[in-house]
Amino acid sequence: MNSMENLEKQLICPICLEIFTKPVVILPCQHNLCRKCANDVSLLVCFLPSSSSSSSTPASERKEESPMCAVHEGEKINIYCVTHGVPTCSMCKVFGEHKDCEVAPISSIFQTKKSELSDGIAMMVGNNDRMQGIVSQLEEACRVIEKTLVCEKFDLLYSVLEGKKRDMSQKVTSEQDEKLTYIRGLNKKYGEHLEESCKMVEHGIQNMEEPEMALFLQNTKPLLKKLTDACSTAHLDKVERGYENMDHFSVEFTKEGRALKSLDFLQGERRLQ
Template structure:
């Protein structure tokens, strides 16, 4: 029966269950009043009516810390454990009534001043237990006193309420900790998503720059090939002319070695004509000074560098400006925006100006005689 009595004790008030309710699904039992006190202390901002919470919320079992979600009836929506109530009634009828009243213990505290007097009252003024003689003749004769058992019940109830309040505070603090941990996870996820978004934006910008670099290099390559092809062709012409002159020189040297004057004179006349023709280079083109210069394809990124350094995260007003720019592209040049949208827009507008005019790339070399 002693073991049974221990099973019928509420873990909050440490008394036998009064209207016990079962907490699903952990199946632990609490007094309905104790459960309501814990629930109110854990949910101080929920609406109440008649001293009880009338709205749903979360309730954590003080025995196993298992959390359940209550409906709009709060604790009063929990199922009463009629089996435990019946067992308590049977226990009270069969055991408590037949159990002999406990004998008064001999080790009951005695008054330190009046050694023969037992402590049986409580001094409310001094907040200490004392004996009747101290009230009548001793140091507590002018103090206000109360029966010891009433103060015992009062302070026991206060201690029970304090424990229940601490249980509720622990639940509330645990809820705050869980919320903070969830916020940390949300911040980490948001940070990863925003960093991925930033990387995507910069990759897009890199792709645009790579495309513009390829287009500009194509322009330079086209001009380079055009000039090189022209100079290679002119080199071949000068090489052919030099080869012709070399052959004429060899023929002249052979003619000088001719001992017969008549033969020499016959061969010298056409030779003089060939020498005169070979000496005339007016038909060969000449490259003007500075033809090899490619400075017209030089670029400067000072303005673009300033635009890139001003890249920053967008604000709400920047998004509105982006929408307006998408509607009217012609008016973008007159608008002043800040942040990433302005920087990218400025960069996109200035990139085409880095290329030289089309007429310069097809410029032909001047010839001179």
């Protein structure tokens, strides 16, 4: 309730104590008056507490200035438009594009958005851990695929089955190349996505340390959207379980091996025939 009362005070003319009427006069001291009230005052000497720091204050002691409204010159961004989800100034609420919008004190939105950003960062960190696990699995899949399973089988019958070995090896190599190309490409995409996500987490943490509430809120909305989008890996392919398996190229030459080992010179009647 106190926050809303403070917001209403920002929209009240200090002379007539009514909501500002258009046009509004902005004094050098940064106080606002209705045009009529300004004309009724014979000498515009500021008798109100100044809303800005004294010019004599050393630069090292001044707080970082709030962002200023791009539409109303000299107006600080001091309220938050709930309808459009953007910080704005009091004049935008009274006369500008946010006239019919729901607004709230910037301080009350600050903590809410900061909590949302903190949750978004935590979600991204967890998502990055999951993707790191996927990257490790893909790297292991590459190592498994690169192992040739058929060469030892062929070596036993090399001289007899050279032609057959060549044909089957070509099939294995073709599938190996196809799988390795796919896995390496997918691994690169996950790696790039992970790297981008880590940068986004770093950016989010830096924004969490932003002391100026209005500037924090200006940066938070697009950052939250990027964090949400980055958590999705729907655009990345998922490798089917057992994709790296090459067992379908296994061979069994036990029977043929025994037959070859039994080969010998023809003897006796067999030789005469």
